[in-house]
Amino acid sequence: MSAGGEAADDEFAIVESIILCMGVQPSKGARDVVDVFRMLNASRWKFLTEPDVVKAELLEAAREYLGPDFDIEKHFTPKYRPWQQRLAFIPDGDLFQGIASGAASVVTDEIERFTETGIQLKSGEHLETDIIVTATGFDLSVLGGIPFEVDGEPVDFSQTVTYRGMMFTSVPNMVWVFGYFRASWTLRVDLVADFVCRLLNHMDATGMDEVRAELRAQDQGMELLPWMDPDNFNPGYLMRSMHLMPKRGSDPIWAHTQDYWKERDELPEVQLDAEEFVYSKRRVRETSAA
Incomplete structure (x- = not known):
């Protein structure tokens, strides 16, 4: 099993231990959920490391329902690898059973x-x-379509570089919560929330009230890339809006890695006095009595 798979097993073992320590006996349903998550995590790593094997297994599973005469290659063989776009989960094969029985049909x-x-x-x-x-065919609303301004100037996020998929260069006091495509969205919500709390506490302790992420001297001239690597994840809705998204850099700190197990270890250890964080105090306007 991969390191990621072992980490997942450790995580679920911890969850089970906490439930038992609370004096709650996990129900069969709860155990089934844990088992499903174990299976999905193992499958996810196989999707990434052995996509051709997974593709063949998925097609063979569909063929068992549809029979040898059904044109699997035409109707159920996409142009992309498994998990390069989202997969539909059909646990009991009811879709394929409906097609095989003649109750439904498919046209590609x-x-x-x-x-x-x-x-x-x-x-x-x-x-x-x-x-x-x-x-299908919807257009992605980048940052909710909210018009942001800094000192009266509109922010063009496509001209910014993301810091770990959370902050953006030259945009002060803003953290964006963007989850994972292949894991629970809320896993990253928790990590980002913890980071924000640490950052706010650090600013309080140092008397600062503004923070921006900025490229370091060593990052000047760094190759800037699309927000998401199309070879990793490329649904049409994302590709159509990629030009509106912030850029990522070739250095991992200037990218959203989409890797929970990596970020779970790295985000709590981010050094808040590092060069990429630029702090300042807001200028206080002096007013005189009329």
Whole structure:
């Protein structure tokens, strides 16, 4: 098992121990949840290290439901690797059972246009429809579409560099919570919240009330890259908005690593007096009595 898998087992063992120490006997349902998480964590590492093997296993599992005559390659073989885009979890195979029984069917094609009675496909086939559910093709709202300003000047986040996927160069007193694509979003929420508390306590202790992340001298000339490596994760909604996202750097501290096990160890140890943190006091305006 990989180091990440061993760490996950340790984590779940700790959770189980805490539950028992509280005098609560884990129910079968709770144990099942832990078992599922163990399985998913082991699978995640296999997706990343042996994608071709996982792809073959997924297709073979679908083939067992659909039979040897179904065109698996056409309908269930995407252009991307497993977990390069999100996977649909079908624990009991009900989708495949529905197709195999004839209760449902699947068409794999590209949409040319909508018509009065259905969808015209690029292959020339026309699908007659009663209801069309538009479930894809949305545009990502970067930072909620909020217009930010610093000293009256609008902030263009595409011209900033992210510090660990939390802060942005030249944007003071701002931390963004952006979770993990392949793990529970709230795992990172906890890590970032702890970091913010440490940062605020540090600022209180040093009498500072403003902090910015800035590139260090050694980072000048560093290669700037898209927010997310397309070879790692490339759903269409992210690719369409990547030009609006902050940049990442080739140094790991200037990137969102998407690695919980790495960040779980690193974020609590971040040195808050390091060169990349620039602190200051706000200028107090002097006013005179009228």
